[in-house]
Amino acid sequence: MKTKKSKKKIKIAKSLFLLTSAAIILVMVSLGLHRTYAALTDSDQKENDFRVGNVQTEIKEEFDPPSIFEPDKEYSKKVQITNTGEQDIFIRVLALPSITKQQSNGSTLLLPATTEGSNPVLTIDYNLTDWINGQDGYFYYKKKLAKNEQTAVLFTKVKMNQAAITEEYENVSLTIEIKAEGIGTTKYSYRDAWWNAETPTTGPLLDVDNALKGQTSGQ
Structure with missing residues (x-):
């Protein structure tokens, strides 16, 4: 006959087994998610383009980066996207500026490169006639692109503002x-791919949705 003490041990052992099993399952799921994420980000890091099936884009840039980035001087940089695939597509673009400075010890210092707020470090003349700033890191093109069609420029020039910087910004790149x-452009593939199948109800993403939804195809 099992004593209360032995029953308690059995219950503890079962609980430990269940907890261990759950932990193993969580580790396996986590590893699977990590591998999936790594596969996606590895592809993005290697390519300047984004490809899904026969959806293909090509980035066209006109920019001659200066060896030293001087304040209050405008530098020309034109960015456009071309649809090099076979089908109509919607486009969004991530534009991520960074300002770096080489240190005497050989390391690289990353300095703030803000473009918004009351005193931004950079001024970039974003084209908000043909593009919408989604305030989620991306600029969304208002029109769908047909095969071989090219977007309007996202921006054409960039400047570092002297009034917003310190002496740290001398000799930066x-x-x-x-x-x-x-x-x-299949209805509503952009919501699924970009917003986790959610329909925005407020803010600039609602403006994006309103601009694109009337240009979708299919049911």
Whole structure:
């Protein structure tokens, strides 16, 4: 006959087994998610374009980066996206500026490169006639692109504002990483791909949705 003490041990052992099993399952799920995420980000890091099936885009830039980025001087940089695939697509673009400075010890210092607020470090003349700033890091093109069609320029020039910087910004370099994402125009594939299948109800993403939803195809 089992004593209360032995029953208690059995219950503890079962609980430990269940907890261990749950932990193993969580680790397996986490590893699976990590591998999936790594596969997606690895592809994005290797390519300047974004491809899904026969959706293809090409980034066109006109920019001659200066060796030293000087304040209060405008530098020309034109960015456009071309649809090089076979089907109509919607486009959004991530434009990520960064300002770096080489240190005497060989390391690289990353300095703030703000473009918004009351006293931004950078002024970039974003084209908000043909594009919408989604305030989520992306600029959305208002029109769908047909095969071989090209967007209007996202911006044409950039400037570092003397009034917003300190002496740390002497002898710095500027880079602007551009990432373009294209998605087919099937109803409502852009919501699924870009917003986790959610329909925005407020803010600039609602403006994006209103601009694109009337240009979708299919049911």
